[in-house]
Amino acid sequence: MVIWGYGSRELGATQTLGLFGFIPLLPWVWRDGQRSLLWLAPLYLTYMGTLFTFRNREIEAVFMPHGVLPSLSALILLVLWRQRELSQQLQMQETLRQMQVLEEGSIEISAAPEPAELVETGVEAVAKLGVAPHIAFVRFREGKPVVISARGDLRRYQGRKLPRQQLSMRATLTDSFSLGSYLEGVPESAKWSSAAVPVSARQGRSLGVLILARDGARPFQSDEKALATSLARVMGAQLGQMEALQQLQAAYDGTLLALGVALEYRDHDTQGHTQRVANWAERLASKIGLDYRDREYLRWGAYLHDIGKLGVPDRILLKEEQLTAEEWRLMRMHVQIGYEMLCKVPFLPRETLEVVRYHHESWDGHGYLEGLRGEGIPLLARIFAVVDTFDALCFPRPYKKAWPAERILDELEHQRGRKLDPTLVDTFLELNPLSELSLEVSEGEAPPVK
Incomplete structure (x- = not known):
């Protein structure tokens, strides 16, 4: 060789x-x-x-x-x-991993049921990108930056205002911010490189800012900020839409409550009844594990359950003596009148209308108007019947005085399996409702609840 x-x-x-x-x-x-x-x-x-x-x-x-x-x-x-x-x-593997994080994070953010969970999901997705160990989502409250969710060394500020921040008049007036020295009060930030990514709704309305920080003099590159910006846009779009929907539903809630309370100004003996039964209905629904949507529909039904009494003459509605058979027939029609009135309201769901129409049905089938029995009565209507009966016993009506606590418990036990769903009565009593009421006690005899 x-x-x-x-x-x-x-x-x-x-x-x-x-x-x-x-x-x-x-x-x-x-x-x-x-x-x-x-x-x-x-x-x-x-x-x-x-x-x-x-x-x-x-x-x-x-x-x-x-x-x-x-x-x-x-x-x-x-x-x-x-x-x-x-x-x-x-580098290709890391890019593919980050693309997968973006896809999965976007799906999880979009699926979040309420704002707090959405923010937590979004911040966690940003953390998984791996571009920054210290992350915070900040919103302005009364001109001061408040950390809504955080990771890394910024987590200790979660739920708190960032330290040593000067009051921003612009932030106070617009609930927005100027990207700047919001980490100046964080001791570790002197050794950090940081970047800020705005979070905005689709209309451009500012919702907050994502703060990214990491140790050392390593400025964030444009491609790294682009990754965080992608998730920030999804967060902003979903959060803005969710908050707008919440504002709309709050407007619905206030309007429906006002309609229910309007009836109380006609019947002074039932003032406060609407708000009380709505509160108790929601607590009982939570106790049996109903989700937020069903509880909302039940609350709306509680607000509107007696709206049909607007069609009942005062001589019947406010009568203190026993009603005649014809008067009683007209009184019972309030559930049908209310149902027909509310069917014309486009945003009211079927579940709310069922509370209005069926809350006087009885477990044993002797209620009105349709004589439904047992589980044939919609669940939300059965829940409301329990709390409506309880409130009627606790407070005076034109035909009765308020009952004492012992008699209220006896009456609920008597109606258990007759007028009321027995399981729901037991669950309601586990809430110990009498301990939270200041009852107008009367030891006198009173006729049974109508």
């Missing part, structure tokens, strides 16, 4: 091993790239030094520069090439 640099001299086995000894090391170079140099280079030099020490004495001193150095240079060049390829693979 004739090797370049040796002229016509043939090399023996030792020299061949020296020149081509790096070949068995190539698999490790391919696997580890630059890291392999930490042990491959010393190993290879030791190997070549050993061969040179015990070389054939006929080999010239040019063996090392002409044989070893080219081989070692080839090995290093291969390492560097492979390292570049490995770095590109790792």
Whole structure:
């Protein structure tokens, strides 16, 4: 074998091993790239030094520069090439991971049922991007930045105002902010690199800001901020829509409550009844595990349950004596009148209308108007019947005085399985409702509740 640099001299086995000894090391170079140099280079030099020490004495001193150095240079060049390829693979893997985080985070943010969970989900998704260990979502309250959700060293400020912040008149007036030195009161921030990503609703209304921070002088690059901005846009769109819907529903709630309370100004003996039964109905619904939506529909039904009495003449509604059969027939029609009135309100759900129509049905089938029985009566109407009966016993009506606590409990037990769902009566009594009431106690006899 004739090797370049040796002229016509043939090399023996030792020299061949020296020149081509790096070949068995190539698999490790391919696997580890630059890291392999930490042990491959010393190993290879030791190997070549050993061969040179015990070389054939006929080999010239040019063996090392002409044989070893080219081989070692080839090995290093291969390492560097492979390292570049490995770095590109790792970068691609990280990019794919971040894209997956963006996709999953966007889906989870969109699926969040209420604002607090949405914010927590969004901040957690930003943390999973891996661009910053210290994260906070900040909103302005009365001109001061308040941390709504945080990760890393900023977590200790969650639910609190950021320290040493000057009152911003602009923030006070607009509930917005100017991106600036909001970390100036955080001691660790002196050694941080930070960035801010605005969170805005679709209409451009400012909702808050995401603060990103990490240790050292490592400014955030545009691609890193772009990742956080992608999630911030989803957060802003969903949060803005959710808050707008909450404001709309609050307007619905206030309007429906006002309609229910309006009837109380006609019947002074029932003032406060609407708000009380709505509160008790919601507590009983929570106790049995109904979700937010069903509790809202039940609350609306409680507000409106007697709205049909607007169609009942005063001479019947306010009569203190026993009603005649015809008067009682007209009084009972208030559930149908109310149902027909409210059917014209487009945003009221079926569940709310069922409370209005069926809250006087009885568990044993002797209620009105349709004579439904047992679980054939819609659940929300059964819940409301319990709390409506309880409130009627506790407070005076034109035909009765308020009852004492012991008699109220006896009457609820008597109506259990007759007028009222027995399971719901038991659950309601577990709330210990009498302990929270200041009763107008009367020991006198009173007729049964109508």
